[in-house]
Amino acid sequence: MAKKKQTETVVMTANGEQVIKKQNLALETWRRLAKNWSAMVGLAIVIVLVLCAVFADVLYDYDTQVIKQNISNRLQAPSGEHPMGTDEVGRDVLARIVHGSRISLEIGLAANVFSLTVGGILGAIAGFYGHRVDNIIMRIMDVFLAIPGTLLAICIMAALGSSIFNLIIALAVSGTPGYARIVRGAVLPVRDMEYVEAARAIGCTNKRIIFKHVIPNSLAPVIVQATMHTATTILTIAGLSFLGLGISPPTPEWGSMLSAGRAYIRGYAYLTTFPGLTIMITILAFNLLGDGLRDALDPRLR
């Protein structure tokens, strides 16, 4: 990731002329990504999920279809009316899964934005100033990294009790050191690059160097980490909720739906199958997209 992105390629033609091709980096990345079949599948699924989350209320009304119990309609097998069946209190499983995407994506996004901001700033400071500052910040981050992420989240949820806000805090805290390390790793080599030295030599301020040089060059690894970490976060939300530490019923959440469905596993396996499949496909989509982005942003890796 340390290498400066090649925005100009010098191509020799047969008659010895130098032709300089300017390439738009974002466009070039997109072109490479578009060629990657599996990344496109991942992207398509992510887009569908985001649309589900945004238009959840249009598709299913929260109060009447998602959380309202309807005992007479309980444990209906999948049918035209209820494509994924109904749960033990008669709620439509598909409606809950659609609204569950909103919960997962919102919490995942909030936690990631927090982790990225705090971790990014810490990592950038550590990488940019180096030496002592770097040492202090990164040793603290190392200590956090020495606690398995999910365990740290469990610990925070155990202490604070389960609520959406606490869940965001728990995920955000456990995600921060990862971002700090990646941003620092991206900034540290950039700091010593000749073109940054050149910028400093012509009198650029630190702020200008950070925004004009350091951030654009740190972007690629951060984008990849953000995509991959979203997958981890959503998986952790589901896991914590499965354990009863995350989102609790009746709020629709995939992990807690799966957990509740376990009691009816004999005869009503669809109650666990659909939420499980949804989680798996979501994680798979983010992983495919992340893999694809990593390849597209760093052609040297192929």
Add this chain to the structure above:
Amino acid sequence: MWKYILKRIIALIPVIVGVTLIVYFIMSLAPGDPATTILGDQATPEAIAQLREEMGLNDPIIIQYARYMLHLARGDMGTSYKTKKPVSIEVFSRFPATAKLSVMAITFSTILAIPLGMLAAVKQNSFFDGASMIFALLGISMPIFWFGVLEQLLFSLKLGWLPSSGNDYWYSIILPAIALGFHNIASVARITRSSMLEVIRQDYIRTARSKGVPYGTVIRRHALRNALIPTVTVLGIQIGALLAGSTLTETVFAWPGMGRFMITSISGRDIPSVLGCIIIFTLCFSVVNLIVDLAYGFIDPRIKGQY
């Protein structure tokens, strides 16, 4: 060699102090007063105040932490609110079950994953490569708890081959160990493949082949050991995920280990027990990381040289 090991152990001490301090501090944020919890709601304010003083709850958090660690060194982790028994007994009676499950999961999955990743790399772009990497992608995307539920559905309910929960027979461990190790197979196979792909393009592989060493031997003797260096890193991280994952697996399979005890203690608001479990988990992870660091030294002589 001993000097290297000793230096790694010394380097571990501040990390252990750090992680336990973080965990202790977070758990101290838990609402509710321990003295009130122990004495019950009917206790007089004076009795509660006296107990608080005795327990040192009025001291600064750092003093409380130091006291906790000193007690921990003697094997004392306080008393469970729920069972009124020492937490150390509760935790350590369950530790072997968790250790057995984790070791089993990590061993079988690593033994499977490394050859899988190696073969996929050597036969890059073949059908085998494609199939095993799709399998690996599914593996890292599969939530542990859902995989466990699926296993129960198939092997216990449908086929009736294996028990769906508990630890009553020697073969009870099979399903939970597979559930716990499945994710690890996927991650380790993926990283082994990609590092192997990088290694087999290295100049020294070409040198080895130019000596007339058969390709298979080159892979085993030269490529594997170099490719294992990133694999070991991932394995270290995986063990952390595995320890956390054991709480999920133990919950799904009602496995009588520390993870399940921790989850039931959380719902019972039994703070000393939760704290004890998390501290032991993080200590285990630190020790495992030490072992991983030492393994580096054995695999890569360049790392040992730095110490």
Add this chain to the structure above:
Amino acid sequence: MNEEIKNTKDLELDIKNLVVEYRTPGGVTQALNGLDLEIEKGKTLGLVGETGAGKTTTGLSILQLIPDPPGVIVDGSIKLAGEDVMLKSEKEMEKIRGQQVSMIFQDPMTSLNPVMPVEDQIAEVIEMHELGEDGKPISHSAAILKAKEMLELVGIPGDRGTEFPHQFSGGMKQRVVIAIALACNPKLLIADEPTTALDVTIQAQVLEMMKGLREKYGTSMLMITHDLGIVAEICDTVSVIYAGRVIEHGTLEDVFDFTRHPYTEGLFNSLPDLDHRENRLKPIKGLMPDPTNLPKGCAFCPRCDYAMEICKTEKPPRVYRNDEHYVECFLYNEQNIKEGGLLGR
């Protein structure tokens, strides 16, 4: 006339019309385009050319170690002591590699396995090919013993054999690489820029050592280099390679004193002349042509000061100055090549 003479030569290596392509999604790279090379037993051939001319590909082709994919040998033959390696099975090639032919690679920093003691890396080639006194494959301890001898031979104390590559300097690593290449007394040694990665003083030492070893064992050598100084020092014959084809070949004297091809001339002009330091260097203009898109005619045409219309469209034929010396250039025909002087030499 020339064919007859060639048949009477005792050739260690005889490459004819070798064509190698690297086929990637980005296009087909023409690495070698009908390369011819000959090395007589006990002689050293210098293969000279710029980076990317196909020198390393030539070396790897002889060992059948072209990375495949993407490398494909499309056409031609490679004969080692009269036997075509392209017809050999992988098993037979394993016997040839390291035993009959061995190769010293360009970069000693990356050519050794970082996690294996150097004596094991030398012993490995010995164990692959040599028999012990009892006629069975040599024992590991005997191979290690021989490996230590090889280390001493290249000037490294034998007891340092248990150390790892990172504990050696660049020059010493290259000595280890040479020890590996020479461990089984190969008939042919391919040296791919063996001194490029080294300091100048170390270069001279390594070169001196290789010369000594060559004399001691009577090894034939293919010296791949871009350094004409090394060629003058060590080679008997010279082939100048450009864009995957030999464009001038002859004895050392032929090529150095009766230079014919404008490209060869350009290589000499790029060297500083210590006797006439007031002369400016005359580097060859431009760069190597894009190997995925070679010119239709002579590959050197776009950079050639003497280029004519015909050079753009036709491949130049081979013209012989004597039995050994030839060029591929439209400037020459049977008559004027003997007179020379076109380039003022």
